[in-house]
C-alpha cells in the first residue's frame with residue numbers, strides 16, 4: 001500500500017498494514033509524509049534500512065542474548081516490556097509505549113554526512129518538523145530520523161522523555177555508545193569530514 005508517492009508501507013515493515021495497530025499506522029503515515037518532503041527536496045531515491053520494530057523483533061534480539069532498548073522510537077507506540085530493575089524500568093515502569101516512530105535512512109547517491117546536513121538545513125529553515133535527528137555508524141553510516149512529537153505525546157510524556165530524546169541532533173561514531181550533540185540554537189551542522 002502506498003503511503004506517499006515514493007514510499008510504500010512494505011518499505012517500513014513486513015507486517016501487513018491491517019495487522020498493525022492504529023497508533024502504529026498513524027505514526028507510520030506521518031513518517032511517510034515527512035520522508036516524502038525530504039525525498040522531493042533531495043530529488044533522489046531514499047532507502048529505509050530500518051523501519052518499524054515489532055515486539056517479536058525485540059524478543060528475538062533478547063533471545064539472542066542481546067540487550068535491545070525498549071525505548072526506541074522504532075517501536076511506533078507498541079507497548080514494549082521494560083526489564084525489571086533496568087534504567088528504563090525505573091524511569092518508565094513495566095512497559096514503554098511512548099515511541100513517536102523513527103526510521104534509519106540512507107540516500108545511496110549521497111554521502112551520509114551531506115544527507116544529514118541537508119535534512120538539518122530543512123529543519124532549521126522550518127521546511128520540516130522532526131524528532132530526534134541522528135547520524136549513526138556501525139561500519140556504515142546512516143541517518144536516524146524520528147517524527148515530531150506533538151501529535152503523539154502528552155505534556156507529561158514529553159517531560160518524561162526529555163529534550164534530547166525528543167528533539168536532539170547529533171552523531172555517534174561508535175554505534176551509539178557516545179554522542180556528540182549539535183547546538184541547535186547556533187544552527188550547527190555535522191563536520192563534513194566525519195568518518
Ligand SMILES: [Zn+2]
Pocket residue numbers: 050074102103104144145
Ligand atoms: Zn534508528
